[in-house]
Amino acid sequence: MAPQLDGYFKQVDTLSSHFIERLRKAVAIPSISADEERRPDVVRMGAWLADELTALGAQVEQRPLGRQPGKEHLDLPPVVIARYGSDKNKRTILVYGHYDVQPAGKEDGWATEPFDLTIDDKGRMYGRGSTDDKGPVLGWLNAIEAHQKAGVDFPVNLLMCFEGMEEYGSEGLDDFINAEAKKYFADADAVCISDNYWLGTEKPCLTYGLRGCSYYSVELSGPGQDLHSGVFGGTAQEPMTDLVRILGSLVDTDGKIQIPGLAELVAPLTEEEKSLYDNISFTMDNLYESLGSQTSIYPDKENTLMGRWRFPSLSVHGVEGAFSQPGAKTVIPAKVIGKFSIRTVPNMEPEDVDRLVFKYVDEQFKKLGSKNTMKCTLQHSGKWWVASPKHWNFSAAGKAVERVWGVKPDLTREGGSIPVTLTFEQATGKNVLLLPMGSSTDAAHSINEKLDKRNYIEGIKLLGAYLHYVAEEPMTS
Amino acid sequence: MAPQLDGYFKQVDTLSSHFIERLRKAVAIPSISADEERRPDVVRMGAWLADELTALGAQVEQRPLGRQPGKEHLDLPPVVIARYGSDKNKRTILVYGHYDVQPAGKEDGWATEPFDLTIDDKGRMYGRGSTDDKGPVLGWLNAIEAHQKAGVDFPVNLLMCFEGMEEYGSEGLDDFINAEAKKYFADADAVCISDNYWLGTEKPCLTYGLRGCSYYSVELSGPGQDLHSGVFGGTAQEPMTDLVRILGSLVDTDGKIQIPGLAELVAPLTEEEKSLYDNISFTMDNLYESLGSQTSIYPDKENTLMGRWRFPSLSVHGVEGAFSQPGAKTVIPAKVIGKFSIRTVPNMEPEDVDRLVFKYVDEQFKKLGSKNTMKCTLQHSGKWWVASPKHWNFSAAGKAVERVWGVKPDLTREGGSIPVTLTFEQATGKNVLLLPMGSSTDAAHSINEKLDKRNYIEGIKLLGAYLHYVAEEPMTS
Known part of the structure; x- marks a missing residue:
């Protein structure tokens, strides 16, 4: 039966200003992993995140990763790992995110100060890291807090893994994940990563493949x-x-x-796979807009999506x-x-x-x-990665999207790679789901990066709802 | 009849230390035309050169060239023009050189301080500008001084044109030459430029063509x-x-x-032209040495020289x-x-x-x-440039080489361009000769630029001897 989420959702709305303030504090720390001189800020960001988690009642550790290869005078920022709940009768979900950001400076052409979260009249929250990946990371923290304040039982045990070097090749992380797969992460029943984007601006998606x-x-x-x-x-x-x-x-x-x-x-294209592309919410105009030109290889949506994904x-x-x-x-x-x-x-x-x-x-x-x-x-x-979208991990997420956004999500793949996805799958042997919060216009890695307020707040609801549906899904695989 | 040059040559030898000191002073001024911050040094170098010329009794002018195109806050360094002698019974030779240099810094890999002339035990004088083109420019000044001190009558009227922007595209010079062709340079009977190099290290050459x-x-x-x-x-x-x-x-x-x-x-290759290549002092090993590899297109000297020149x-x-x-x-x-x-x-x-x-x-x-x-x-x-090597200007230079170096010079062309050559030819309508002082190993534009002491001192003799033979040549063309 569908979980009772109304109390949780209402609490998220009530706390929305507080959650935006939390994002503002996170964006204000210029945790640029590629910039040697900003390394103290990356470390400070990890410590801030650990403090927030501790305040929420999670058990938190900051694990060192040693020296940075090729720059041995520099310590890698720690991985922040945390556990929230350890009820043997609940499923355990491992979530991943990163607290470092891409470089940014006003001189690059930003319309606003990149480390000062600035919200315009359309609810666009501009700031480096807003969508990549501080917004989604804080989404998990906000979901915990809203459950607490609404007095709603948290439906799963949550394991968290937040790194500080994603924008600089995730130095040291693979070894860490492999080492902890049967230790800290041993209980995980499935993995959820929120570090990618919708295909467009209106319709959420679940992502099951990467090139x-x-x-x-x-x-x-x-x-x-x-x-x-x-x-x-x-x-x-x-x-x-x-x-x-x-x-x-x-x-x-x-x-x-x-x-x-x-x-x-x-792999040959099957008729079944081919039929999936027709329904996906995407138009050639979406492509032309993001290209900034009409210099596409194909004139049609289906071939374009296949050219990107498969x-x-x-x-x-x-x-x-x-x-x-x-x-x-x-x-x-x-x-x-x-x-x-x-x-x-x-x-x-x-x-x-x-x-x-x-x-x-x-x-x-x-x-x-x-x-x-x-x-x-x-x-x-x-290597490329493809998961089974028929796994309960995906079903739960699909139901959560329908509940929060009122539409069935597109099942998408992506053209780019998020190497940690495959690492988690291979290390834990569990299904991995990519559940994005932001939309295609968020300009991650670019100037004027933003996260829409709507995507942030509804995204917090989505992450929480996903965990509730996870708790109810039958054990299929 | 052959001119009496012994007194002059002897005086050059006597003054050799003095001439090397003059070069040392010139090299010490880092007149880098490409570096905005060194512009005052370029101007200082021009002023120093003008002072030296004045002290030798030349009539000197420093002509402004206006602002630097694209960098209007910067004045172009002046062209130093000078006249030494105005005897209507003598031929007038216009010589060109440049007093600016390529950038250089110890951090680029120089073995010595680039602006501190350093002479090794083989007589190699290392320093930025030593061969390109301060050595040759001072060659003309030294020739004047040696004539004075030897009490030998200077055989021609000498017009000099020394610019300070050659290494940065000779900004403003073409217009200047065109404007002065029928004024300051009107008396010139022929032009001589010493700003290129021998084909090898042992045999002097006269250059009559450029691509x-x-x-x-x-x-x-x-x-x-x-x-x-x-x-x-x-x-x-x-x-x-x-x-x-x-x-x-x-x-x-x-x-x-x-x-x-x-x-x-x-232009089709004639049998006569083809036959010229055989005698030129050049081997494939010379090419391999300067390439630093054996990755040549042709296996033989003739095709290699033709591939470079024609x-x-x-x-x-x-x-x-x-x-x-x-x-x-x-x-x-x-x-x-x-x-x-x-x-x-x-x-x-x-x-x-x-x-x-x-x-x-x-x-x-x-x-x-x-x-x-x-x-x-x-x-x-x-545009490419080809002069007639049968002109008296070349005959005189050929005789001077034989007198100073004891060999007939190679008649060469070059693969690179020295645009001012064509400008002088077109503006004055006179024959232009390229009469190099340095050798192929001088590393102009590179680290460890040098001029061999032998090339400098014998080069001073050569420039003087050339002027004496010029004075004696019959009026052929």
Whole structure:
């Protein structure tokens, strides 16, 4: 039967100003993980979060992660882990979020002070970290507080894992999760991560898949040092000439990857899966708006969503070592490194992708007949992730969305990767759900990041409702 | 008859320490024209040079060139012009040099302080500007002084034009030369520029040709802002994909330009010209040494020299707007600008080159069927230059080389451009000779720039001897 949530919802509304003040306090701490000088602020943010959790009655620990690799003079900020409730008769849900943020400064073009939460007349709450990911993290805390103040029993045991290095590669986190999977996180029955976004601005979604990413470098070198094109042009084979030819052979304008064998690794599209795309709330105008142009590969929604979610793509990101400034410089660069990456999907095994990429790039280079030296290497790879949306974890979330927002959520995948998702799945062996709070226009990582007040407050209701439905779901898998 | 030069030569040897001290003083002034903060040093250098010339009895003027285009708060450094002698019975030679230098700092990897002339046990005089172009500029001053102290009549009237912006595009100089061609420079019978280098380290040369340079940008744009490859990869046509395909279509690994019609513009190679290359003092090992590798296009000297001097070449310099840092960034750049240039030779008219380039790039872009926007533009162009090495100006210099160095000079061209050469030729209508002082290992523009003491002292003799032979040459052309 449907849980009684009215008292909880009402309390959330009553406390909404208080919850916004809590977000304001969090945004005011510039916890930029990429900036060495801001490391004390990241640590301060973790401590503030731990204090808030403690005040709410959670058992909290700040776990050190050691020194930062490559910057050994710096301590990594601690992981804040917490438990709220330990009733053996309740399900235990493990939630993840991060309390660090992307860099931001007024000089980047922000319309407001990025670390001063500013609410406009449309209820848009501007501030760095508002939507990524302080709003969602505080959502869990707010849900606990609203239950307490409404006198509603908290329906599950909540395990929390909040890190402070997400925007800088989640340094140290994988090892931590793996180490604690059968210890601190041992009770978890399922995992919920709120760190992504709706596909549009009106309809909530549950996310059950992410593409992986394999990132490559192609290094071309020849001369011992950069050369002057007047003196050496026409006498030396130029690494940059070879590199642009290789980069130009990888993919065509319509995104068709030219590497033989790669398409064959992709899971075939079934009729059932194909039929899912039609109902999803998304239009080409949504795409054009976010692109800022009409330069799409496909003219239709279905192919566009499949191109983003369930087919691989290849992007050329740039060239290191060549002339990259404005103006003109007549240099023949001695060593240039092209960067490209492939977004991967089921069932592309990263090792197979590497093998096919290396073979193809090698063949393209050999065709050039060059005396230069070519080296193609994998910089990093993260695997794709797909969960079963039929699991009770997803059913519960679906019902919560219907209760709070009055619509069935879209079941979506994403084109990008959130590596921690796969880590949690593999370490705990449990179903992982991505349950976003913010919308597609929130501009995470960009200037003028915001979270709509509506998404924040209804989002708090949603997180709480999700836990109630979780408690009622039959044990299916 | 051969001029009596022994007294002059002896005096140069006697004064060699004094001349090295003069160079030391000049090098000590960090007259970096590209560095706004060093502008007062550039001005100081010009004033010092003017003072030295005045002390030698020359009539000197420091001519202002107005504000620096694009940096209107900065005055351009003055052109130092001077006249030494005005005997109507003598020939008048106009010489050019520059008193500004490339940037330099110990932190770039210099083994010594770049603005502290440091002489090693092999007589290599290290210091920024030693060879480019303070050594040669002072060569003319030293020649005057040695004549005075030796009591030898100065054989010509000398007009001097020394600028302070050569390393930053010679801002304002063309207009100045054109304006003064029929005024201050009106008497000039020929022009001599000492601002280039021997082909190797042992044999002097006279240079009678330079390639031109036409520098292009290809701009590809589509999305309104940079995109995340996870979210948009596979749905948007990527400007970088189009750009690398276009850049990859321009030239092949062996330097063959793929633009139809370009090769047809090149003056045919005559048997007479071809025969000249055989005697030139140059080996493939010289090339390999300066390349720092064996990645040459040709295996032989003749084709290599022709590839450098008398055939066009195309170099891809880099990409602006793409990811160019070390590491990995999953960006789809919204606007990328590829840079390439073509070194031009007789009889390629710059307008014809532009037309063929634009047409070809446009065709390549159309082939892609892209919705992105492409714009190919000329950034700048400078025309090639070829002089007649049979003119008395060259004969005189050839005899002076034989007298000072005991060998006939190589007659060379260069792959790079020295735009002022063509400006002087066109403005004055007179023969222009390039008479280098330094050798191929001097590392102008690089760290550890040097001028060999031998090249400096014998170079002073050479410049003086050249003026004596000029005075004796019959009026041929």
